[in-house]
Every structure is written in structure tokens, then in C-alpha cells.
Amino acid sequence: MAKVLYITANPKAENESFSLKLGKGFLDKYKELNPQDEIIHLDLYQMDLPYLDADVFSGWGKLAKGEGLTEDEQRKVARINELTDQFVEADKYVFVTPMWNFLFPPRMKTYIDTICIAGKTFKYTEQGPVGLLEGKKAIHLHASGGVYSHGPAQDLNFADRYIHAVMNFIGITDVTTVVAEGMAAQPDQAEAILKDAIAKAQDAAVQFAK
Template identity: 35%
Template sequence: MSRLLYIKASPREERSHSIAVADAFSEAWKEANAGGEVVIKNIFEEDLPPFDGFRVQAKYNIMHGKEHSAEQKQAWEEIEKLIAEFKSFDRFVFAVPMWNFSIPYRLKQYIDLIVQPGYTFGMNETGYFGMVEGAKALTVYASGGEYQEGNPLETFNFQSTYLRSVLGFMGITDVIEIEPRGTLMDSREANREQALGEAREIAKTF
């Protein structure tokens, strides 16, 4: 049975273009996958632990077999639990608005927590390799302007370029992108309707 993790990275909910498209996708995916499970993770409502100095030191002490406190062990186990949850899914959908040409800070915090050596990526004599195997992802990118490939503003796009890279780093290379961009432009409704149609169609075979 496939399991889909739906990561909402926008706090705007019903006003969010990325969430509207990702909602349509997840609903169509459920219809096409009888018995499939969809779990929604709204990272603006999640109690994500800070990846601060205390937790970084806990990570190094535990992973390097050094002495550590019970508090450090508990703090690292909180992060391990997040990683295990993420890796228990084989399908992902991300609803991601563009903030200052990149991704929302809460999504970056979540990524910083789960991208850990020995858990979601490894290293050997030839370099890095991903450890999240056999997974697929759909990423929905919304932005006020147009930043697609070939657009004069594409060099400002650190949104899709970053998320695509970090997913691939973890081993998730089968990624489909939908871009309801231009949400502050006259073309926004047409772009949104096109993205909704694409999402529902992709869901049938995802």
C-alpha cells in the first residue's frame, strides 16, 4: 500500500495557490489509489524542534560514540523520529510558495532536521549517495512572478532549484514539478486552472 506524505509549507491555507493545487492532487491520488494513505503535515502548525547548538552537539556526541546526557539522547531521538516518519512514505507532495526567491523558513527548518548523514544520505569513497530509495515526489511551486526556465528572472529562483537538489541528494530523483506562478499577475487564474488540471491528471498514475 502506497503512503503519501503531503507537506504544506504555506501558512495561507485557503488563499494559497500551491495548497489549492496540492489539495487537488492529493484528492485525485486518493481516488486513484484505493487503500492508499494520505498524511498531511502542515509545518507551520508542527512543533518542530530547533536545530540549535544543543541538538547539534547531541548529534555529534551520539553519532561519534562520545559521552552524552539523557537530555541530549532525548533531543536526538526527537529528530530521529522525524526522519523515520519521513522515510516511512514512498510518495510525497510539497506545496511550496516562494519567499524572497527561496522557500519558507519553516520548510528549511524541517529539511535541516531530516537531512542527516547515515539516515537520509550516506558517504563512501566515490562521494555522497541518497538513502531514501524508491520514492516519488510532486512539488508545487507558487510565486508572484514568473521564474520558470527561460524566463529572464530564472536566476532569482532558489525555490525549485534548491528543493529539487536537496530531494535528489536524499535519493528522491523521480520528481514532477507543477508551477502555478504569476499569482500577482493578470494570468494568475489561467495559470491556476492549468496547474489544477495537471495535478489531477498526474495523480492518476503517480
């Protein structure tokens, strides 16, 4: 039995979101294939997600020196530890995002900051940083109103490149992407575009379930 983190970053309701519909299509197929797996949904807009702020950095500094932490420092550092440990304990990761201004919603970046922790997901060596989560797999399900996989705007999709870069950094090299794109550019084709993307996501779920 595998533990899967299903990570969504969208404040909209599912019926108003192309990315969440894409994610549901993928997840329904995955559950059908692997009903025994434990799937944990992290809705980043509905959970306690601390920023890397002054309290966190001062808390980490005090821990290194064996000093006591303030209540806020202790709470935020403990929550980051909890999120990092949860990420490390999982086997597979599903990131579901819309494109906002060429990236993804800020809550996703905040979450990624909580799981890129030296000594837990990567380590420093004389040869440079080394990822510690080898053997795991991830998929990025991404929706955008315009077309960014090819054409004049292809260099502007920083969202997918960032997800791949971070996963590779922490040792996860098996990373797949499924994109639903162009729904705003071609509104009359939006449902057809989404339907095609969901079919591709379901095909990807077959491989992801193995």
C-alpha cells in the first residue's frame, strides 16, 4: 500500500476550476486502480501553512544554539517539521495547480518552502546538495488559460519547470506533467480541451498507479 499526497492550490470550488477538474479525473482513475492506497488531500488554501518568516529563522537559530523559543517560534517551527515529515513519509505526490501570472498560486510556493529542508529532503555535501527522496514519484496536473507548452509563450510557464526543478533537487526524478491549456484563448473549445486533458491524465494515472 502506497501513501499518496494529493496537493491542491486553488481557492475556487471544483466546478469553477479547470485544474481541480483535471485533478479529479486523474484521482478517480487512480483510486479505481489502487483502492488500497492511502490518499491524503492537502488543500493548501484550507490548512495552516506557515511562511518562512522572522519567527521561523530566529527559531531555527535558537535551536542550533540550544536556546528556548518563543511561543510563535515554537508553533511555526513545529508545524514546518510536521509538514516536512509528512512529505518524507509519502511515496507519491500529486501537485494540482492553475497558472497565475506564469507561475502557480503563492500557497504552493509557501508549501514547497516547508518541505525543502536540509537534512530531511536534501543534504549538503562537498560535491553540492544531494536529494534524499530517491525512488519516489510525482506528477504535476496543471491548467492554464493560454497555451504555454509551445509557441511564442513557451518560455513563460515557470510553474511546471519549478515543480520539476524542486522535485529533482530533493531526489525525485520520476516526474510527469499533464496540462490542460488554452481554455481562455479558445473558450468555444474549452470543454473539449479539458476532456482531452482528463483522458491524458487518466492514462498517466495508469502508469502512476504502478
